Each structure stands twice: as C-alpha cells, then as structure tokens.
Amino acid sequence: xxxxxxxxxxxxxxxxxxxxxxxxxxxxxxxxxxxxxxxxxxxxxxxxxxxxxxxxxxxxxxxxxxxxxxxxxxxxxxxxxxx
Amino acid sequence: xxxxxxxxxxxxxxxxxxxxxxxxxxxxxxxxxxxxxxxxxxxxxxxxxxxxxxxxxxxxxxxxxxxxxxxxxxxxxxxxxxxxxxxxxxxxxxxxxxxxxxxxxxxxxxxxxxxxxxxxxxxxxxxxxxxxxxxxxxxxxxxxxxxxxxxxxxxxxxxxxxxxxxxxxxxxxxxxxxxxxxxxxxxxxxxxxxxxxxxxxxxxxxxxxxxxxxxxxxxxxxxxxxxxxxxxxxxxxxxxxxxxxxxxxxxxxxxxxxxxxxxxxxxxxxxxxxxxxxxxxxxxxxxxxxxxxxxxxxxxxxxxxxxxxxxxxxxxxxxxxxxxxxxxxxxxxxxxxxxxxxxxxxxxxxxxxxxxxxxxxxxxxxxxxxxxxxxxxxxxxxxxxxxxxxxxxxxxxxxxxxxxxxxxxxxxxxxxxxxxxxxxxxxxxxxxxxxxxxxxxxxxxxxxxxxxxxxxxxxxxxxxxxxxxxxxxxxxxxxxxxxxxxxxxxxxxxxxxxxxxxxxxxxxxxxxxxxxxxxxxxxxxxxxxxxxxxxxxxxxxxxxxxxxxxxxxxxxxx
Numbered sequence: 001x002x003x004x005x006x007x008x009x010x011x012x013x014x015x016x017x018x019x020x021x022x023x024x025x026x027x028x029x030x031x032x033x034x035x036x037x038x039x040x041x042x043x044x045x046x047x048x049x050x051x052x053x054x055x056x057x058x059x060x061x062x063x064x065x066x067x068x069x070x071x072x073x074x075x076x077x078x079x080x081x082x083x
Numbered sequence: 084x085x086x087x088x089x090x091x092x093x094x095x096x097x098x099x100x101x102x103x104x105x106x107x108x109x110x111x112x113x114x115x116x117x118x119x120x121x122x123x124x125x126x127x128x129x130x131x132x133x134x135x136x137x138x139x140x141x142x143x144x145x146x147x148x149x150x151x152x153x154x155x156x157x158x159x160x161x162x163x164x165x166x167x168x169x170x171x172x173x174x175x176x177x178x179x180x181x182x183x184x185x186x187x188x189x190x191x192x193x194x195x196x197x198x199x200x201x202x203x204x205x206x207x208x209x210x211x212x213x214x215x216x217x218x219x220x221x222x223x224x225x226x227x228x229x230x231x232x233x234x235x236x237x238x239x240x241x242x243x244x245x246x247x248x249x250x251x252x253x254x255x256x257x258x259x260x261x262x263x264x265x266x267x268x269x270x271x272x273x274x275x276x277x278x279x280x281x282x283x284x285x286x287x288x289x290x291x292x293x294x295x296x297x298x299x300x301x302x303x304x305x306x307x308x309x310x311x312x313x314x315x316x317x318x319x320x321x322x323x324x325x326x327x328x329x330x331x332x333x334x335x336x337x338x339x340x341x342x343x344x345x346x347x348x349x350x351x352x353x354x355x356x357x358x359x360x361x362x363x364x365x366x367x368x369x370x371x372x373x374x375x376x377x378x379x380x381x382x383x384x385x386x387x388x389x390x391x392x393x394x395x396x397x398x399x400x401x402x403x404x405x406x407x408x409x410x411x412x413x414x415x416x417x418x419x420x421x422x423x424x425x426x427x428x429x430x431x432x433x434x435x436x437x438x439x440x441x442x443x444x445x446x447x448x449x450x451x452x453x454x455x456x457x458x459x460x461x462x463x464x465x466x467x468x469x470x471x472x473x474x475x476x477x478x479x480x481x482x483x484x485x486x487x488x489x490x491x492x493x494x495x496x497x498x499x500x501x502x503x504x505x506x507x508x509x510x511x512x513x514x515x516x517x518x519x520x521x522x523x524x525x526x527x528x529x530x531x532x533x534x535x536x537x538x539x540x541x542x543x544x545x546x547x548x549x550x551x552x553x554x555x556x557x558x559x560x561x562x563x564x565x566x567x568x569x570x571x572x573x574x575x576x577x578x579x580x581x582x583x584x585x586x587x588x589x590x591x592x593x594x595x596x597x598x599x600x601x602x603x604x605x606x607x608x609x610x611x612x613x614x615x616x617x618x619x620x621x622x623x624x625x626x627x628x629x630x631x632x633x634x635x636x637x638x639x640x641x
Contacts, residue, residue: 030596031593031597032593033589033592033593033594033595033596033597033602035602039602041323041324044324045324054112056111056112057177057318057320057321057324058151058177058318058320058321060177061176061177061208061210062182063182063210
C-alpha cells in the first residue's frame with residue numbers, strides 16, 4: 001500500500017470515529033453504510049490533495065469511490081494536473 | 084405594463100429575445116466554459132424539438148429529461164416546450180447517488196407520468212438503468228447535438244396549456260409532479276421581475292442550483308429566459324466540491340442576483356480558506372436570496388461577516404413548486420425583518436411576544452412581504468384563522484398556483500382546500516412580513532433536499548429485528564451545519580434483541596444510505612413499547628420527539 005493510501009485510510013478512520021471498525025484498501029465504504037454523500041465530498045477533496053490532481057466531479061460515479069483502492073484508480077483515470 | 088411580462092407564453096418570450104445577446108455561460112472549471120446566445124440557444128432547442136418529434140413525442144406528451152446540468156439539458160427542456168410537450172427534469176445520477184435509490188425513483192416517476200420519452204445523455208451510467216423497465220409506451224432516447232434530419236413546425240401554444248412539471252425530491256415527493264401552466268409561470272415571473280427590479284441591460288444571474296429544483300428551474304432558467312437576462316451557472320456538484328468557486332464566478336462575471344438555501348450561507352464561508360475570504364469582490368451582487376429552507380439570521384450573518392457583503396444584499400424569500408416559485412420576497416435594499424420572541428410563549432402558546440434578545444428568547448428572520456396577487460391565511464390546528472403574531476399553518480391562494488399533481492387527483496385533493504393550498508409549513512405574520520418557522524408536515528430538509536420521514540421509516544421497519552410500524556424518523560436542526568440531521572427511533576421486536584443492537588444498527592444504517600443517499604446521525608434502538616402512540620394508536624412523531632429529548636438531552640438541537 002502507498003503512503004497516500006494509508007493517509008486516506010487514517011483520514012476516513014478519523015472521519016467516521018467508530019470504535020472497533022477496521023479498514024483496508026478494499027473495504028467497501030458507501031455500500032456498507034460507513035460513509036454517506038456529504039463525507040464523499042470531503043474524501044474527494046482529500047483525494048485531490050493527496051494526488052495533486054483536480055478531479056472533474058461530473059466524471060465520477062459512486063462505485064468509483066467505494067474503497068480506498070478504487071479512489072486512487074479513479075484519480076488516475078479522470079484527474080487533471082492541478083495548476 | 085411596465086415591470087410585467089409582455090408575452091403570453093414562455094416560448095413566445097424566448098423567441099422574442101435578441102439573437103446575439105449572451106444567455107447561458109456554463110462554467111465547467113477555470114479553463115473551460117460553454118456559452119450560448121439567445122439565438123444559439125433557440126437553434127439548439129429547435130433541433131431538440133425536431134428530434135423529439137421524430138421519436139414520436141407530440142403535443143401534451145410527457146418527456147423526462149435526465150441530463151447533466153448544462154446547455155444541452157436546458158435546450159432539450161425548451162425544445163420539448165416548443166412542440167407543446169410537457170418536460171420534467173429529473174436529477175442526474177452523480178457519485179453521491181445510490182443506484183438502488185435512483186432506479187426506484189426513476190421507475191416511480193416514469194410510471195406516474197406515463198412519459199413518452201426519457202431523454203438521457205451519451206454518458207449516462209448503465210448501472211442506473213439496469214432492471215429498469217420503462218414500459219412499452221416509453222422510449223429511452225440518447226440526446227444528440229447537431230442538425231436534425233428534418234425541420235420542425237412549431238404548433239400554437241395556449242396560455243392554459245401545462246408548460247412543464249416540477250418534482251420535489253424524495254421517493255414520496257416523486258409521486259408529485261407539480262403541473263404548471265404557461266399562464267401561471269408567466270404571472271409568477273412578472274411578479275419576480277417587478278419585485279427584484281430586473282433590468283436585462285445590467286443584471287446577470289449566478290446559479291449552482293439543480294435544474295430539477297424550483298430555485299434552479301424557475302429563478303435561474305425560466306426567469307432569465309423570459310426576461311432576457313444572462314445567467315452564469317455551474318453544476319451543483321462542482322459547487323459542493325469547491326464552494327469557493329461561487330465567489331470566483333460572481334466576481335469574474337459581475338453577477339447581480341443569486342439564490343441559495345440557508346445551509347449554503349454557512350457552508351460557503353466554512354469551506355473557504357481564511358486568507359482567501361476577502362480576495363473576492365462581491366460588490367456587483369444586488370441580492371443573494373435565502374430560499375427553500377427556513378431562513379436563519381445567524382447563517383446570514385456568517386456569510387455577511389466572512390465576505391464583507393452589505394447586510395441589505397442578503398435577502399430572503401418563501402417559495403414552493405406548487406406556487407411556481409415565490410410567495411414572498413424581502414424588500415430590496417433593506418435587510419429582511421427580524422423579531423426576537425419569548426421562547427416559552429412561542430413553544431407553548433404558539434404566539435410571538437417580542438422580548439429583548441437573550442438566551443431564552445427565540446429569534447426569527449422574515450421571508451419578506453407577499454408578492455402581488457398572493458394571499459395567505461395562518462391557521463391553527465383546530466382550523467381557526469389566526470391574526471398577526473400567532474403561529475399556524477400557512478395556506479396560500481394566488482394567481483400562479485399549480486393545476487394539481489399530475490395524474491394524482493388524490494394527492495391534489497389532500498393538498499387543496501376550497502381553492503387554498505395547504506403548504507404544511509408553519510409561520511406567522513409580523514408587521515406585514517411573513518416568517519416561516521418550520522413544517523407542520525413532517526418533511527425533513529437535509530442540505531436543501533426534501534426527505535420524507537415515511538420513506539426512512541419504511542426502510543427501517545423492513546428490518547426483521549424491528550417491530551412493524553414502530554419507527555419514527557425525525558429531523559433535528561444542527562446549527563453547526565445550518566441544516567437538519569436525521570435521528571431514527573426504532574422499537575425492537577423483543578428486549579432480548581438489545582444485545583445485538585450494534586449489528587442491527589449497522590444493517591439499518593446501510594439500508595438508509597443505500598435507499599436515500601443520506602446517513603442518519605443517530606439510530607436509537609429501544610425495547611418494545613418505547614415509542615409514544617397517539618389516541619388513534621399510531622406512533623406519534625411529536626410526542627416521541629418530546630420523550631426522546633427528555634430522556635436523551637444530548638440529541639437535542641445543537
């Protein structure tokens with residue numbers, strides 16, 4: 001796992017504040033009810049910071065953000081270099 | 084007549100616009116904009132009208148449009164109106180929308196409207212359509228640009244024709260397609276034009292509001308189209324991701340008018356870095372109107388302080404799809420009225436007794452004065468008409484009221500009473516201004532989206548461990564967020580199940596997010612017989628709310 005992916009996992013853990021929950025790169029986030037839409041906005045912003053990319057939100061679907069691994073793959077696929 | 088709309092229908096107004104005047108600027112990001120002049124927009128609309136005609140859509144047919152926010156979606160909508168068909172925008176699926184919720188909503192709407200066509204864009208995600216059978220009379224069309232195969236001959240449009248349908252959100256709300264005639268919409272736009280002193284030579288509207296919402300459709304599409312005012316818009320998603328872009332656009336394009344729901348007045352300042360707050364020049368704004376959630380003075384002050392806008396620029400309005408849009412509008416050039424009232428008198432006697440501001444006082448911000456030809460009544464629970472300073476349900480009668488919910492005479496009959504529309508909102512009149520304090524109907528408004536508690540209750544009650552019908556979903560205002568949050572109380576089938584509550588709660592959470600796209604803040608699982616029932620034996624939302632706050636003060640509004 002990359003350092004950025006680990007930072008994202010730490011960020012999500014901080015966000016959900018649920019004792020007893022463990023996360024890895026492939027843990028489903030949205031479909032499991034762990035996070036909701038307002039949190040996704042926050043995660044997308046975090047993803048932009050970690051990847052130094054600008055992610056056109058119109059090109060992102062819920063399934064693209066359902067795990068940390070999928071988030072980074074999505075950034076690679078649709079991200080534009082940040083100015 | 085000065086100030087009113089000199090056209091009989093919306094398309095006539097569009098046809099009369101100067102061809103080379105800029106109409107829509109769609110701000111995609113810093114380097115990408117798409118624009119259309121009124122002439123260009125008309126051409127694109129005609130092309131869409133021709134395409135719809137080729138697909139068999141005719142006068143009076145419903146056409147559902149599900150396209151990303153942009154000029155193509157607007158031109159398809161206008162094109163459908165040009166041929167006398169009845170368009171309705173539905174929300175485009177985005178990364179926040181769950182496929183399951185989306186599919187069930189789409190099925191419900193297309194079945195209710197018996198739509199002739201559902202128009203989607205080329206990139207529409209396949210999974211959102213999986214298992215959706217639209218029925219044999221409904222055609223799924225992919226929107227295309229470019230010249231159509233044949234010319235389109237516009238039919239005559241009558242003022243009494245239904246121009247389009249507006250939906251409110253939520254699966255229950257999707258059953259209510261608000262049918263609006265050209266005449267009603269034109270009259271509403273006339274009132275707005277006058278109240279806002281709209282001048283096409285100097286005004287420019289900014290919007291991030293979705294086109295399927297009345298603020299986005301009426302204030303930020305129909306109003307500029309009919310009054311020939313340019314509009315600069317961005318997608319709601321872009322705004323949510325980068326709320327600061329709103330300030331950048333208003334500054335760059337010198338926008339003069341904008342609308343947004345109450346939570347935005349807190350969301351934008353809180354998401355804008357401190358060192359950039361004073362970077363933007365918002366002095367072009369004449370009015371930024373707080374609309375579609377109860378107006379909170381504290382939220383307005385937060386925006387005012389953060390960006391140094393003048394207090395009188397922040398305005399307010401009370402609006403709903405059933406009245407096309409606005410019922411009231413605050414007076415330009417003045418901040419909306421405020422009243423500080425005795426909290427005890429307000430809660431127990433539903434009465435406004437002015438007192439100096441203090442911790443025990445409640446303060447309210449007005450939604451302005453009634454627009455011309457708008458009448459309201461404030462009515463008590465027992466049906467008595469109330470005078471100034473008494474809180475009751477707001478009933479509305481006006482010259483722009485809807486024709487009814489499309490093909491739902493049952494729902495229309497519930498909402499109307501001798502020509503008055505029962506809004507379900509609670510409010511009071513004070514010194515000639517209307518104050519809206521909340522809802523009588525149990526609708527929750529989460530970040531500007533209408534959520535019907537019944538929808539959530541049904542989902543939760545579907546869980547095997549929950550006692551049938553013993554669920555209450557409540558909206559609890561969170562001042563920090565400037566909007567409501569969902570709190571669910573559910574009775575378990577037996578005391579024994581309490582030991583499994585952590586797992587049950589997790590499953591319920593999952594179901595709510597999957598179906599509604601929003602997460603509940605708190606799910607309280609209780610032993611049987613915890614929920615307070617009304618005399619009719621049904622769970623009582625208000626009594627359960629009181630019990631909940633008494634026993635769990637930590638869940639109170641914060």
